[in-house]
Amino acid sequence: MDILFQILIVAAILGAIGIVLGVILSLANKYLIVIEDPRINDVEKLLPNYNCGACGTPGCHAFAEGIVNGEVKKLSRCKPGKPDKNYNPILEYLKDHPNNDGSIVDVKI
Numbered sequence: 001m002d003i004l005f006q007i008l009i010v011a012a013i014l015g016a017i018g019i020v021l022g023v024i025l026s027l028a029n030k031y032l033i034v035i036e037d038p039r040i041n042d043v044e045k046l047l048p049n050y051n052c053g054a055c056g057t058p059g060c061h062a063f064a065e066g067i068v069n070g071e072v073k074k075l076s077r078c079k080p081g082k083p084d085k086n087y088n089p090i091l092e093y094l095k096d097h098p099n100n101d102g103s104i105v106d107v108k109i
């Protein structure tokens with residue numbers, strides 16, 4: 001077999017594999033996407049954002065996620081947080097942005 005023909009076959013096989021994997025990735029992106037509660041990012045912005053882990057989570061995003069999901073019950077777990085700068089603004093934000101059922105996230109300072 002001619003070497004050029006072999007190169008063309010290999011290129012065609014690799015191209016076909018690339019197309020199949022591209023289609024699979026685009027379908028996965030379309031159907032497996034997880035839409036995160038936008039309040040998580042908003043609450044994260046109100047935290048000190050030191051990502052120090054003193055709250056017992058891997059970082060501020062995980063702590064914000066715990067707050068919004070109702071798993072975190074005390075904002076003071078965030079040790080660098082300040083009442084006026086962090087805790088109270090978070091409580092006010094959550095009061096203005098209730099859960100889908102209308103209930104307010106149960107968290108205290």
Ligand code: SF4
Nearest residue numbers: 051052053055060078
């Ligand atoms: S203790 Fe506060 S600043 Fe540190 S990671 Fe947790 S939420 Fe972020």
